[in-house]
Amino acid sequence: MPETASVTWQDGVLRSAQYGDIYFSQEGGLAESRAVFLQGCGLPDAWQGRKRFTVAELGFGTGLNIAALLDLWSRTRPKDGALHIFSVEAHPMAREDAARALAGSPEIADAAQALLSVWPGVRRGFHRMELPAFGAILDLAVMEVGEALEQWQGAADAWFLDGFSPAANPAMWREEVISLVAARSAPGARLATFTVAGAVRRGLEAHRFEVARKPGYGRKRERLEARLPGHSADPTAPGRIAIVGGGIGGAALSRAFAALGAPAEVLAGDSHGASGNPAALVSPGLDASGRARARFYAAAFSRAVQLYEQIPDAVIASGAALIETEERDPRRLAAVARQDVFEPGSFRRLDPQEAADWLDEAPGSAGMLLANALVIDPAKAHAAWLGEAARTATVERIEARNGGWRLHLTGAAVLDAEIVVIAAGWGAASLLPDLPVQPIRGQASWARIAEPPRAASFGGYAIPTREGVLFGSTHDRDDTGCDLRPEDHARNLAAIAGVRPRLAGRIDPQTLSGRAAIRASTADQMPVVGELAPGLYVFSGLGSRGFTTAPLLAEHLAALICGAPSPLPADICHLAEPSRL
Numbered sequence: 323m324p325e326t327a328s329v330t331w332q333d334g335v336l337r338s339a340q341y342g343d344i345y346f347s348q349e350g351g352l353a354e355s356r357a358v359f360l361q362g363c364g365l366p367d368a369w370q371g372r373k374r375f376t377v378a379e380l381g382f383g384t385g386l387n388i389a390a391l392l393d394l395w396s397r398t399r400p401k402d403g404a405l406h407i408f409s410v411e412a413h414p415m416a417r418e419d420a421a422r423a424l425a426g427s428p429e430i431a432d433a434a435q436a437l438l439s440v441w442p443g444v445r446r447g448f449h450r451m452e453l454p455a456f457g458a459i460l461d462l463a464v465m466e467v468g469e470a471l472e473q474w475q476g477a478a479d480a481w482f483l484d485g486f487s488p489a490a491n492p493a494m495w496r497e498e499v500i501s502l503v504a505a506r507s508a509p510g511a512r513l514a515t516f517t518v519a520g521a522v523r524r525g526l527e528a529h530r531f532e533v534a535r536k537p538g539y540g541r542k543r544e545r546l547e548a549r550l551p552g553h554s555a556d557p558t559a560p561g562r563i564a565i566v567g568g569g570i571g572g573a574a575l576s577r578a579f580a581a582l583g584a585p586a587e588v589l590a591g592d593s594h595g596a597s598g599n600p601a602a603l604v605s606p607g608l609d610a611s612g613r614a615r616a617r618f619y620a621a622a623f624s625r626a627v628q629l630y631e632q633i634p635d636a637v638i639a640s641g642a643a644l645i646e647t648e649e650r651d652p653r654r655l656a657a658v659a660r661q662d663v664f665e666p667g668s669f670r671r672l673d674p675q676e677a678a679d680w681l682d683e684a685p686g687s688a689g690m691l692l693a694n695a696l697v698i699d700p701a702k703a704h705a706a707w708l709g710e711a712a713r714t715a716t717v718e719r720i721e722a723r724n725g726g727w728r729l730h731l732t733g734a735a736v737l738d739a740e741i742v743v744i745a746a747g748w749g750a751a752s753l754l755p756d757l758p759v760q761p762i763r764g765q766a767s768w769a770r771i772a773e774p775p776r777a778a779s780f781g782g783y784a785i786p787t788r789e790g791v792l793f794g795s796t797h798d799r800d801d802t803g804c805d806l807r808p809e810d811h812a813r814n815l816a817a818i819a820g821v822r823p824r825l826a827g828r829i830d831p832q833t834l835s836g837r838a839a840i841r842a843s844t845a846d847q848m849p850v851v852g853e854l855a856p857g858l859y860v861f862s863g864l865g866s867r868g869f870t871t872a873p874l875l876a877e878h879l880a881a882l883i884c885g886a887p888s889p890l891p892a893d894i895c896h897l898a899e900p901s902r903l
Contacts, residue, residue, distance in 0.1 A: 325340070325412075325413055326413060326414055326415070326416065326444050327340070327383075327413040327414060327415040327416070327419070328340055328413075329345075329415065329419050331422075336384065336419075336422075336423050338413075338486060340413055342490055343486040343487055343490040343491070345383050345384055345386075345423065346383075346384070346386060350540075351384075351386050351423070351426065351427065352386065352390055352426075352427040352429065352430065353539070354516075354539045354540060355386055355387045355390040356390055356394075357539045358514055358515075358516050358538075358539055358545055359387050359390075359391075359482040359484065359514045360390060360391065360394055361514075362512075362514025362515075362536065362545065362547045363377075363480040363481070363482070363512040363513070363514045363547075364480075364512050365391075365394060365480065366394055366395075366397075366398035368479065368480060368512055369395075369398075369399075369400060369403065369405075369479070370398075370400060371400060372400055372403060372479075372556055373400070373402060373403055373404065373556045373559075374403070374404045374406065374556050374557065374885070374886065375403065375404075375405055375406070375479050375480075376405075376406045376407075376408070376476055376477065376478050376479050376480075376508070376887060377391060377405070377406070377407050377408075377478060377479065377480045377481075377482065378407075378408040378409070378474075378476070378478035378480070378481050378482070378503075378506065379407070379408070379409040379410070379481070379482040379483075379484060380409075380410050380467055380481075380482070380483050380484060380485050380494060380499070380503075381409075381410070381411065381482075381483070381484040381485040381486070381494065382409040382410065382411035382414075382462055383411065383415065383484070384415060384419070384420045384423040384424060385415075385420055385424065385434075385437050385438075385441075386423065386424060386427065387482050387484055388407060388409060388437060388460065389424060389427070389430050389433040389434040389437050390427075390430055390433070391405075391407065392405075392430075392433035392436065392437065392453065392456050392458060393429075393430040393432070393433040395456060395457070395458060396432075396433065396456050399457060402583065403457060404457055404458070404459075404582065404583055404886075405456070405457060405458040405459070406458070406459050406461075406476070406886055406887055407458060407459070407460040407461070408460075408461050408462075408463070408474055408476055408478065408887060409460065409461075409462050409463070410462075410463045410465070410467050410470040410471070411462060411463070411464055412464070412465065412466055412467065414442060414443075414444045414462075414464050417438060417441040420438065420441065421438055424437075424438065433456070436453050436455060436456060437451075437453070437460075440452070440453065440460075442462050442464065443624070443665045444464060444665065444666065445464065445620065445624065445662065445663055445664055445665045446464055446465055446617075446662045446663055447463075447464060447465065447617055447620065447621050447624075447663055447891070448461055448462070448463050448464075448473075448621060448889055448890065448891055449461070449462045449463075449464060449624075450625060450874075450877065450889040452581060454581070459581070459886075461474075461887065461889055466493070467485070467493065467494055467499055468493075468496075468498055468499055468502065471499065471502035471503065471505075471506055472502060472892070473891035473892050473893065474506060474887065474891070474892075475887060475888050475892055475895070476506060476886075476887030476888075477506060477507060477508040477511075477554075477887075478506055478507055478508060478511055479508050479510070479511055479512070479554055480511065480512045480513070480514075481503060481507065481511065481512070481513040481514070482514060482515075483495075483503070483513065483514070483515035483517075483522075484515070484516070487517060488517055488519045488521065488522065495517070495519065495521065495522050495525075497521075497525050500522070500525035500526060500528075500529060501525075501529060503529075504526075504529035504530065504531065504550070507550050508550075508552075508554040509550060509551070509552025509553055509554050510549065510550060510551070510552045510553045510554045511549070511550045511554070512547070512548070512549050513526070513531060513546075513547070513548040513549070513550075514545070514546070514547055514548075515545065515546050516538070516539070516542060516545050517545070517546065518535060518538075518544045518545065518546055522546070523546060526546075526548050530550060530551065531548040531549065531550055532548060532549050532550075532551070533546055533547070533548045534546070534547050534548070556885075557884065557885025557886075558885070559584070560584055560740060560741050560883050560884055561726070561739070561740030561741060562587070562726075562738070562739040562740050562741065563579060563584060563585075563586035563587065563739060563740070563741040563742075563743070563883070564586065564587050564588075564589060564727075564729060564737060564739035564741070564742050564743070565579075565586050565587065565588045565589065565742075565743045565745055566589050566591075566717045566720075566729070566742065566743065566744050566745060566746050566749075566750075566753065567588075567589075567590070567591065567744065567745035567746035567747060567749065567750075567861075568588055568589070568590025568591055568597075568704075568708070568712055568714075569597040569745070569746075569747055569868070570597045570602075570700065570703065570704075570864075570868045570869055570872045571745035571746075571747065571861050571862075571864060571868060571872050571876070572588045572590065572708070572712070572745045572746075573588075573597070573703060573704050573707040573708050573872075574707060574872040574873045574875070574876035575588075575743060575745055575861060575876040575879065575880065576588050576707055576708050576709075576711045576712070577629075577706075577707035577873075577876065578873075578876040578877045578879070578880035578881075579880045579883075579884070580711075581877070581880070582880055582881065582884045582886055584880070584883075584884050585711065586711060586741075586743075587711060587713070587737075587739075588708060588711045588712040588713070589712075589713060589715040589716075589717055589729070589731070589737070590708075590712045590713065590714050590715070591714070591715070591716045591717070591746065591749065597700045597704060597868075598700070598837055598839070599700060599766055599768070599792060599837055600699070600700075600701075600768060600787040600788065600789075600792060601638055601697050601698070601699065601700070601768075601785050601786065601787040601788075601792045602697070602698050602699075602700050602785075602869045603642060603695065603696075603697055603777060603779070603783055603785050603869070604623070604626050604627060604630060604695060604696040604697070604698055604869050604870050605623065605642055605692055605695040605779065605870060606619040606620055606622070606623035606664075606692075606867075606870060607619040607867055607870070608644075608654065608655070608658045609658070610653075610654045610657035610658050612657075612661050612663075614891075614893045614894050614896075614897055615848070615897060616658075616661060616663060617663045617891070617894060618848075618871075618890075618894045618897060618898075619867075619870070619871070620661065620663035620664050621663070621874060621890070621894070622867075622870055622871045622873070622874040622875065623694075623870050624664075624665070624694075625873055625874040625877070625889070626696075626869065626870050626871075626872075626873045626874065627694055627695075627696055629873050630696055630698050630703060630873075631696070633702055633703055633706045634702075634706075635699070635702055636698050636699055636702035636703055636706070637696055637697070637698055637699075638696075638697040638698060638699055638785075638786055638787065638788060639696070639697040639774075639776070639777055639785070639786050640693075640694070640695070640696055640697075641691060641692065641693055641694075641695055641776065641777065642691075642692050642695035642697070642776075642777035642778060642779060642785070643672060643677060643680045643681065643689050643690070643691055643692075643776065643777070643778040643779075644689050644690045644691075644692060644778075644779055644780075645677060645681070645687050645689040645778055645779070645780040645821055646687045646688055646689050647687065647780050647781050647821070652688065655669075655689070655690045656671075658690075659671070659690060665694070667693060668692065668693055668694050669690050669691065669692060669693070670690065670691040670693060671688070671690060671691075672688055672689045672690060672691050673688050674686060674687060674688050676688075676691075677689045680776055680778065681775075681776070681778055681821075681822055681825075682775065682776070682824060682825070683821075683822055683823065683824050683825070684823075684824075686821070687821075689778075695777065697777050697785045697786055698869065699788065700869070703869075715731045715732070715735070715737075716731060716732040717729045717730070717731055717746075717753065718730050718731065718732060719753065720742060720744075720753055720858075722855070722858075723738065724738075725740070725857075726738055726739055726740040726741075726857055727739055727740075727741075727742040727857055727858060729742065740857055741857050741859070741883055742857065742858050742859070743859045743860070743861055743879065743883075744858075744859070744860050744861065744862065745860075745861035745862065746862070747839075747840065747841065747842045747862060747864070747868075748761050748802070748840040748841065748842040748862075750842060750860060750862040751842070754854070754860060757850070757860060757862065758844065758845065758850075758903045759842040759843060759844055759850065759862055759863050760799060760800065760842070760843050760844070760845075761799070761800060761801065761802045761840045761841070761842065761843075762797060762798065762799050762800075762801075762840070762841040762842075762843050762865070762866075763796065763797075763798040763801035763802065763803060763804075763838060763839075763840055763841075764794065764795040764796055764797060764798075764838065764839055764840075764841055764866065765794060765795055765796045765806065765807060765810040765811070765814070765836055765837070765838040766792055766793070766794035766795040766814070766836055766837055766838075766839075767792070767793055767794050767795075767810075767811045767814040767815065767834050767835070767836040768787055768790060768791060768792040768793070768834070768835050768836060769790050769791060769829045769830065769833055769834050769835065770789045770790040770833065771790040771791055771828050771829065772828075774786030774787060774788075774789075774790055774791055775791055775822070775825050778821075778822070780821045780822075781817070782794060782795070782814065782817040782818060782821075783795075784818050784822060784825060791825065791829065793814055793815075793817075793818050794814040794817075794836075795814065795866075796810045796813055796814065797866075801840075802840055803838070804838045804839065804840065805838065806836055806837070806838055807838070810836075810838070811831065811834045811836060812831070814836075815829065815831060815834075841864075841865050841866055841868075842862045842863050842864065842865070843863060843865045844863040844865075844903060845903070846902075846903075847865060848863065848897050848898060849861075849862070849863045849864050849865075849871060849875055849898045850862050850863040850898060850899075850900050850903060851863075851875050851878065851879050851898040851899075851900075852879070852882070852898065852899045852900045852901070853882070853900070854900055859879060859882075859883065860900055861875065861876070861879060874889060874890065875898065877889050878890045878895065878898075
């Protein structure tokens with residue numbers, strides 16, 4: 323787990339115990355931020371006339387620089403302008419300490435409170451935070467600075483280099499970091515820092531920055547400003563965007579495009595897959611390796627939970643037990659729980675009695691409690707994210723036309739768009755015949771019962787609905803039938819009877835309802851998200867984890883299309899690229 327910030331307050335001054343250095347000047351942190359970083363990067367003049375502006379920072383700390391930036395942006399923001407912020411922090415600070423530090427700058431209280439309301443956790447990885455009232459998105463990388471810059475795929479128009487001093491924290495200022503800063507800079511990028519250390523100055527100059535010494539602030543006599551040659555322009559607007567598919571993928575994409583100021587039209591078709599069920603379990607795919615795949619599922623889970631919790635009345639229940647059913651499960655679950663890509667306290671070991679208490683069953687197997695798992699109401703998510711963006715229309719085929727794409731709809735209607743995203747789950751295979759996805763039929767069952775159970779998975783799963791229980795589901799490869807089958811209800815009921823016999827005994831088999839949907843799966847069981855041809859994109863292969871993975875993947879694809887920084891590290895993006903297949 324990343325080492326959190328250890329701080330002390332001495333005579334009203336906030337000091338890092340790790341580095342033995344102060345977070346900001348004793349003469350006034352806000353005035354220092356404005357003088358050194360905002361004015362040092364030529365703000366707000368540098369963003370005038372821009373539709374999209376990106377600021378990157380090394381050393382997030384208390385968030386003071388970002389709060390000052392948000393305050394300035396809110397007062398001088400170009401019409402329809404969007405601000406993207408990327409910051410790095412190896413030792414994230416507790417929200418309570420940050421709140422105390424920011425309280426010393428009441429002039430920016432609104433911006434500070436907005437930042438505190440989305441204050442990130444401490445899991446290792448990228449954390450996305452939206453600040454819609456400010457027209458801004460913040461991505462915070464909780465990791466070592468070199469790794470963070472290698473994984474970030476953005477290009478900054480302005481840089482705040484605000485790590486602790488080179489003497490106290492030399493790793494932040496080494497040549498490799500300066501090289502990565504230059505590589506992640508847009509033409510004409512401005513840079514500001516409080517230090518005038520010779521190694522920093524020479525490193526910037528070696529990477530084509532034009533460097534100038536400027537009068538310092540407070541007790542520091544000098545500071546540095548730097549600029550790359552050239553001029554940065556806004557990315558080209560994507561034009562009309564059409565999303566084919568009205569399930570959770572289409573809804574998540576609609577929300578992600580809207581957040582970037584690029585509304586899309588959703589052609590929902592007649593089927594929404596598992597999105598039509600009365601409940602859905604949001605939990606991560608578990609990978610004990612700790613490599614990129616494990617980090618992807620952990621990051622996707624964290625973002626999904628964050629977004630669903632923002633939707634009024636969307637959450638039916640919190641927490642889910644993972645019950646051990648195989649010999650390898652105790653080792654595998656313990657390895658997952660130790661990974662630093664989850665927030666502390668996400669997992670808690672359940673002995674057989676504790677697992678039984680959670681399940682309301684007689685003692686049996688042990689397990690693990692995933693405290694942050696959610697059971698959500700899919701209809702609430704769809705209503706919140708789709709809004710007026712969706713229309714019922716079935717796309718029969720697509721063709722390239724006049725630098726864009728023409729969608730042929732049922733009834734001889736057509737729709738032309740510059741950007742098309744095929745997010746129709748298994749339905750994508752009929753529009754993209756070469757897409758290497760496999761159909762997997764899943765039938766879920768549900769019933770009304772007086773007391774809905776707590777959520778648990780055990781190979782299958784049983785989760786509460788608003789009126790009872792949903793359980794299942796079957797997993798039949800190469801079966802594309804969507805008919806409801808009594809024998810599959812029986813299979814689902816037998817599966818829960820093996821682990822939750824009391825619950826099974828409360829369900830009347832004659833009153834079961836259900837739904838069958840076809841999942842799209844890839845050979846490596848990872849999603850396929852990205853560009854297939856100019857203007858044509860795919861969003862498929864989510865398998866049985868669509869409610870967990872769709873929100874973050876949608877933000878990644880929307881960023882790719884709109885020319886904005888992705889919320890995903892580069893190595894995770896590669897896992898989903900269509901070219902891998």
